[in-house]
Amino acid sequence: MEMTQRRSTPEIAIVGAGIGGLAAAAFLHRAGLPCRLYEQAPELKEVGAGLVVAPNAARLLRRLGVLGELERRAVRLDVGWEFRRWQDGTVLSAEELTASCERLYGEQTYTVHRADLLEIVRAAVPDGAIQLGRRCVELMQRGDRPALRFDDGEVVEADVVIGADGVHSVVRRALTGSPAPVYSGMCAFRALVPAERAPSLARRNAQTLWIGPDHHLVHYPICAGKLVNLVAFAPAGDYSVESWSATATVEEFLAEFEGWDPRLLELIRAGGVPGRWALLDRAPLSRWSHGPVTLLGDAAHPMFPFFAQGAAQALEDAAVLARCLAADATDPSGALQRYEALRISRTTKLQQISRGRSHINHLPDGPDQQARDAAFADSDPLVANGWIYEYDPDATPAFSG
Ligand SMILES: Cc1cc2nc3c(=O)[nH]c(=O)nc-3n(C[C@H](O)[C@H](O)[C@H](O)COP(=O)(O)OP(=O)(O)OC[C@H]3O[C@@H](n4cnc5c(N)ncnc54)[C@H](O)[C@@H]3O)c2cc1C
Numbered sequence: 001m002e003m004t005q006r007r008s009t010p011e012i013a014i015v016g017a018g019i020g021g022l023a024a025a026a027f028l029h030r031a032g033l034p035c036r037l038y039e040q041a042p043e044l045k046e047v048g049a050g051l052v053v054a055p056n057a058a059r060l061l062r063r064l065g066v067l068g069e070l071e072r073r074a075v076r077l078d079v080g081w082e083f084r085r086w087q088d089g090t091v092l093s094a095e096e097l098t099a100s101c102e103r104l105y106g107e108q109t110y111t112v113h114r115a116d117l118l119e120i121v122r123a124a125v126p127d128g129a130i131q132l133g134r135r136c137v138e139l140m141q142r143g144d145r146p147a148l149r150f151d152d153g154e155v156v157e158a159d160v161v162i163g164a165d166g167v168h169s170v171v172r173r174a175l176t177g178s179p180a181p182v183y184s185g186m187c188a189f190r191a192l193v194p195a196e197r198a199p200s201l202a203r204r205n206a207q208t209l210w211i212g213p214d215h216h217l218v219h220y221p222i223c224a225g226k227l228v229n230l231v232a233f234a235p236a237g238d239y240s241v242e243s244w245s246a247t248a249t250v251e252e253f254l255a256e257f258e259g260w261d262p263r264l265l266e267l268i269r270a271g272g273v274p275g276r277w278a279l280l281d282r283a284p285l286s287r288w289s290h291g292p293v294t295l296l297g298d299a300a301h302p303m304f305p306f307f308a309q310g311a312a313q314a315l316e317d318a319a320v321l322a323r324c325l326a327a328d329a330t331d332p333s334g335a336l337q338r339y340e341a342l343r344i345s346r347t348t349k350l351q352q353i354s355r356g357r358s359h360i361n362h363l364p365d366g367p368d369q370q371a372r373d374a375a376f377a378d379s380d381p382l383v384a385n386g387w388i389y390e391y392d393p394d395a396t397p398a399f400s401g
Pocket of ligand 1: 015016017018019020021038039040041050051052053134135136137164165166167168169170188190231277296297298299305308309310311312313314
């Protein structure tokens, strides 16, 4: 009897309350499945950095009932994919978003502070579902059930375990052995600039990408226009720290962009101490679900941020996972297999194309760069990337029948 009850509503444990883990809890709650979230941090907070919320992510936030709050806190982009030449800001291509996004995909594109997005998704998770200060150190097996051991020694059993514990996932390591990541040769600098100190070019509701030899730099406003988010990619040298809390100096950041358009140097100077994140490369996994344990978000498919899709893919995973578990709560292992089968080819493709993007953005000046710039002038990324933005988990044949 007890077993039947347990199986009809499985006990679900999620490791990690980042955007992916919170979204999973929110979609599970919406599907009538309770869960417990274990987060290592003593409080829920995110680093000072921005995110692009593309139409595929906005669609899922709408479904969680939190898009209105996003609209209040974020910036709705008028212009996206505005590529500019590194030296003088010549516009190579630009995409008008306001009318076309809505027309093509039924949703807009937004830019948001990560902390705002975290709070927005958190609001869709019931109070009491999240336990803070709980660092999982081991995935174990207790009889036929998976179990989690925490750093205080406590062991918690569940029917389903979801590893949403990010790039350094403990759950992934237990499932796959996690081969060491490969040095990519690139790192990201990031900074937030108070809007009043940013050049006017960077205060527009535009996502602008400056591309040049071995480097590119992206900026867009966030926090209802109060801040400008700046993220730049440069050679890493011998730097290999993959952490949101690691920092660089303004001088190091400026040195990477010496000779670039003076408005960019002004923006970098106005940003204060920059963060620095080494981009480490991890090959796509061939499977994520092992019996009643699975992975989600960066734990499953960490990707370079060149398509700005990591958090969006975590949201998609969360929506699909909840649908699969709700459809077959009596067979969680089968539901997790189905989840993986529905998701893995899409996220693998995004991992692969995100990796390829760095080469194109970083060409040295010369014939290849000129050919690229000519191709950009004719390109329409909003349409070309339609397969990314039109995705709707609820409309996939698996669920719409
Ligand atoms: C420079 C940069 C720019 C980016 N820009 C974009 C963008 O514009 N758009 C976009 O969609 N994506 C972007 N991304 C990607 C995006 O940040 C990630 O894909 C997204 O945050 C993944 O969410 P997650 O919940 O899977 O992982 P995380 O956000 O890493 O969350 C994991 C959570 O698990 C917790 N945790 C970890 N280990 C344990 C443990 N052992 N026990 C308990 N808790 C644990 C962590 O504390 C954390 O809260 C960018 C990434 C980078 C590096």
